[in-house]
Amino acid sequence: MRFGEYLxxxxxxxxxxxxxxxxxxxxxxxxxxxxxxxxxFLSNKQLSTILDNQRDGGGIFGEIAIELGFxxxxxxxxxxxxxxxxxxxxxxxxxxxxxxSKADIDEELRQFQELKEKGEANIYNxxxxxxxxxx
Numbered sequence: 001m002r003f004g005e006y007l008x009x010x011x012x013x014x015x016x017x018x019x020x021x022x023x024x025x026x027x028x029x030x031x032x033x034x035x036x037x038x039x040x041f042l043s044n045k046q047l048s049t050i051l052d053n054q055r056d057g058g059g060i061f062g063e064i065a066i067e068l069g070f071x072x073x074x075x076x077x078x079x080x081x082x083x084x085x086x087x088x089x090x091x092x093x094x095x096x097x098x099x100x101s102k103a104d105i106d107e108e109l110r111q112f113q114e115l116k117e118k119g120e121a122n123i124y125n126x127x128x129x130x131x132x133x134x135x
Contacts, residue, residue: 004090006112007100017099021090024097028088032061035079035086036071046070 001009004018033051036042042050042065053064062076091105100108 003109003112006115007094007108010108012104012108013094013099017094017097021093021097021099024093025088025090030083030086032076032079032083035083036065036075039079039082041071041075041079 004013004022007013008015008018033042033047037044037047046065046068050061050064050068050070053059053068054061062071062080065071066073066076091100091109094100095102095105
């Protein structure tokens with residue numbers, strides 16, 4: 001189970017709030033290719049060549065870029081770090097949208113991680129994840 005699904009099942013957020021946050025997250029995601037051009041590791045033509053190769057034969061963007069001699073492993077690693085730094089976390093987006101408070105998201109994440117460590121986060125177990133009782 002993913003964290004967003006967990007929050008919905010716990011009654012902490014609405015399904016529509018999760019969908020909105022995931023849509024926002026997807027729209028703001030920067031692909032490795034765009035980032036490579038932006039950081040001047042690749043030209044637009046090189047990016048097109050990599051994407052053509054990827055479309056025709058499949059494969060991982062970074063591996064194709066290295067195979068074609070356009071980028072080094074060090075360049076790819078640097079871009080992956082930049083991409084991760086620019087990635088919006090689901091919890092941050094939900095807090096930004098006002099769907100849940102920062103304190104509540106932190107507590108839910110802590111509980112979710114505990115369940116994952118116990119191997120229990122893949123199954124919705126009512127005894128472990130029952131939604132909070134109404135006040």
